[in-house]
Amino acid sequence: MIDRDQVLHVAKLARLRLSDEEVERMSGELSTILDHIETIGELDLTDVPPTSHVIEVENVLRPDEPRPSLPREKALEQAPATADDGFLVPSPAAHA
C-alpha cells in the first residue's frame, strides 16, 4: 500500500512533477503492483546471497592512456541552452 504522501515524496526524489490526477492514479496502480511484488515475502530468503552481478568476472580495468576528447562544439551541440562555452542551467538554490 502506497499512499498519496509517499507518492509525492518519491516523485520529489525522482524529480518528477505529477498532476493531481497522476498522483491519484499512481497511488492505486503502484499499490496493486506492490501487492503482487510482496508475494516475495512468502519465501524464506535468509542466508541467500543477493545477486549483484550476473556474470562471474572481476578486475576489468582500463590502461591509463588518454584518447582524444570531443571537440567542444560537439560536446555542446545537443544542449538546449549554452553560455560561456558551457551548459546553461538555472542556479541551484544553495551551495553543494
Add this chain to the structure above:
Amino acid sequence: MSELLDLTGAQAAEKIGTGEVDPAELFDFYRERAAAEELNAFLWLPEDGDRPEFKTDAPLAGVPLAIKDLFCTEGVPSTSGSRILEGYRPPYTATAVRNLQDAGAAMLGKTNMDEFAMGSSNENSGYGPVLNPWNHDYVPGGSSGGSAAAVAAGLAPWAIGTDTGGSIRQPAALCGIVGLKPTYGSVSRYGMIAFASSLDQCGPLTRDVTDAALLYRHMLGHDPCDSTSLQHPEEISLPTAERLDGKRFGVPPELTGDGVEPGVKQVFDQTLELIEELGGELVDITLPHSTYGISAYYVIAPAEASANLARYDGVRFGPRTEAGGLTAQYEQTRHDGFGAEVKRRIMLGTYALSSGYYDAYYGNAQRVRTKIAEDFTNAFEQVDLIVTPTSPTVAFKLGEKTDDPLAMYLNDALTVPMPLAGIPAISIPGGLSDDLPVGIQLAGPAFSENRIFEAAYALERAIGWDPPEAPWRR
C-alpha cells in the same frame, strides 16, 4: 520484385556475393516498402536515394538491417521511443551496430519501440503504437514491436532489438517470427540506451533460425567499452540439425500450466509431440522460484531504470521545459518528456531503493534472483534445453490492457526468468491460434547458443512454418 521479398537475410547475402542481386536495388526495395507502411514500425528512414556504403565482400554483404531506436547511431536520431530524446543525434555508434556494419549490414532505418524498452505491447511509445501486421487491431508485442512488425510484414529482411524481460522474444512470438535473447554479456551494451543494466541484451529478430545465428555471430564479442561484456567461448555455427535424437527437453509446470491460454497451450502440446517425434526426450523438471520472476523483475528492472533515466534532465541534450528554478525545470522537463509507463517504473524503482525499503524490495528481489538462477543450474544438470510457450497469450487488442499495468506485466511471466539468470533463450513460431501466431521458447545454459540454434532449427524444419496468410506475403 517478390523474389527479393522471399529472400532471407542469409540468402540475400549469398546472392549479393555471387552478383545475382544488386545491394542498392535491394536496399531501395525495402526502403520504399518501409516508407509506405502503415504499421508505424519505423521512426526514421533515410531519404530516398540516400544509401549507405555496401560492403559486398563482407559476410552480411550490404543486406539492409532494421535497428531498434534504442541503439545509438551516430548522427542519426536515436530516441529510445521517447519524447525526452526527441531530436537527439548521438555523437557515437553502439558497438553491436558497428560490429554488424563492419560485417556488412546496411542500416535501413530505426524502428519504433516501447519508450525506454518499457512495455510488452509497443503501446508505450512516445511516437504512437505499432500495429501487428497479422491484424492491425492487435498489438505486435514489445518492447521491440517495431523491429518485429517490420520483419513480419516484410519491411526489412531482418532486424535487431533488445530484450530485458522478453522484449525480443515476446514480440517475435506475437508476430510469428524468430527472436533470440543471447547470454548476458555476450553482446556489448555500449551504445544501447540503458533500461535495466543487469538484464538488457541486444539480439536478432529474423524470419528463421539460420538468419538469427548469422546475425548473432556478427554482433557478439568482448568490448573493452563494456565492463560486463565477455568473449563467447564458441564459434557460432549456422545450424544444420534435422533431428533431436538424444536431446533432453525440460518441461517446467510453473511456466507451462496455469496462466497459459488454451489456444497457446494446444500449440505448445503439439510442439512437445513433435519434439518426441524428432527423437527428443521430454523430462519433467521444476523451476520453483520462477513463479516469483515477475515480482523480482518488476523491482530490479525499475530500480536500475530509475537511476539510468536520471540523466534525462534537459541539461546536456534533449528538449527541456523552463519552469523557473532548477528543481522545477528538472521536474517539468521530466514530466513533459516521459510517458505514463516510464513514470510508473521510475516511481516503482525509486521507491524500491529508498531509505527503509531497500532491503525488503531490492535486497529481496536480488535474493530471489539468486534462487531463480540456481533453479536453472539444477535443471540443466538433468536436461539440455528447457521448452515453454513464449507468451501466455497470443497478441491482444490495442488498448485491451493499457488500463491494467499489472495485467500487462504478467505478459512477461514466461520470459523474465531467463534474463534474471543471464541465460539465453530463443522464440520460434510454433503455429496459429485464433489466426494469430504462437511462439515456442527454448532456453539453455549460458553460452549454449549453438545448442539452442541446432534444436530450434530442427524444430523449425519439422514445424514447417509457412502460413499462407502471413503478412510478408501481402
Add this chain to the structure above:
Amino acid sequence: MAAMTQQFGEHEYEPVIGLEIHVQLATKTKMFCGCALSFGEAPNTHTCPICLGHPGTLPVVNAEAVHFALMVAEALGCEVAPRSIFHRKNYFYPDLPKGYQISQYDIPIARNGRLGDVRIHRAHLEEDAAKLVHAGSSGRIHGAEASVVDFNRGGTPLIEIVTEPDIRSPQQAADWARLLRATLKATGVSDVNMEEGSLRVDGNISIRPVGQAEFGTKTELKNMNSFRFLERGLDAEIARQLEIVKGGGQVEQETLHFDPTTGALSSLRSKEEAHDYRYFPEPDLVPVAPTEEMLQRAKDALPELPTARAERFERDHSLPPDQARLLAFRGELGDYFEEALRTGGDGGDGAVEPTTLANWVTSELVARLGDAEPQDSKVEPAALAQLVGMVAGRQISRDAGKEVLDELAQSGGDPVAIVEERGLAMQGADELSGIVDRALEANPKAIEQFKAGKGKAIGAIVGFVMRETKGRADGGEVNRLIREKIGS
C-alpha cells in the same frame, strides 16, 4: 598533542573531530573514461560521451586509479578488501551528468588503518563532479540567476578517506591533516594541493562531556581550503556548539560553511534536504579483487613515508622526536636536511652534527623561506652545511653565521667567499686571548668594579674587545675569556 576541553558547570566538554578527505588522483585519465585530466583548460574541452553522461555510455575502471588506491591503503596501514564493488549514489545536481555518482558504499577498497595517532575508518574510490560556475551577465534565464556547467573536471578519479573520530582539538586536526598531506605527497598519487582543489578536507565535529562514551550530535564543516582555515573553522564551530549547549539547547545536525575572512559560520543545507542516496551496486561494473601481484606492486611503489622517515631520523641521527617529525612531515624540508647532511659530511673541519644542522634548517632556514619551498631557496644545501660547519668549528661567530645566511638567502653564493669578502672570520683562540689581555690592561677600573660585584662593568671590557675585532668575535666566548682571566 594536548586535547582541548572547556569547563561548563560541573562538566568539562571535549570536542570530538573526524575528518573526511577527498584526494584528486594524478592519473593521466579520468576514473571511468579515457579523457585526459584537465588543469584549468578551456571549458568543456576534456569531455566525451561517457563523462557527459550521454545515453548508452558505460564506465570502465582506470587501472592506475586502482593501483594508487592500493598504494594509499598500504601507506595508511589499511586492510584491503579481497573483493570490493562500486555503488551508485543517486541525486540530482547539474554537476552530476548521470544523476548518480559512481562511488563505493558498504564494501570499500580499504578499511581499518592508522596514520600517526588517528585511525582510518575507510578509503574508497569515486569520481569527481563537474564544475558549476555562476553565469554572470552573459547568461540569465528569464532574468533569473543562471549557472554554467563545465564538465572538464567531471569524472576525475578521487580517493575519499574517512577517519575515526579520534581527534580531540582543532590543532591536532590541522597537524594530522598536514601529516596526511605529507604522506600522500610522498606516495606521488596526488598533487595534494589544497588551493588547487586536489586535496579537500571536511570536518565532522561534536562535543560531549569528558568521560561520556556516547557522541554528541555532529555537524559537518565543508571545504576548508587551507590547514589554517581548517583549524580556525573547527575552533569557531566548537565555540558555537558550546554556546548552544551552555544555553540549554540542542545541537542540530547540519552542514556548515566557514568564511575565513569574517569568521562566520553559515548553514549550507537545511535538515529537510538530507539526501536519500538510494545506494545500490553498480551493475555496469564488476568487482575489484586485488591480486597478490597488484598488492605487491603497490607496496613496491611506495617510497619511505613520513612516519617511517621521522623514526629513522630519531634512530640514525639522534634527532629529538619533535624535530624529527618537523623535518619528516614536511617532505621537502626533510629532503633538504638529508642533502645538506650528505654534502656536509666532508666539509673541512669534520662532519657536521646532525642535530646542529637540523636546528639551523628548522629555525634559521625556515625563517628565511617565507612562502617559498626549501628546494627553491637560494641557499644550497651544501652551502648551509658548510656554513653550519664553520660556526660549529668556531671559524665565525653565530651572529656572523646568520649574516652570511641572510646574504645566501638573498643572492645565493659560497659562504667561504662571503666570509672573506666581509671579513667575518673570527680570531683564532690565541689572537683573541691577546686582544682580551690588551683590553684588560686598558680597563683596570672596570676590572676593579667587576670584582667589587658590579657585573655590568664587564661591558666596557667586552666593548673594547668587540671594537678591536670589529664585532667579529663571538660575544659569548669573549665574556668567558674575560671572566677566566679576571679569575671569577
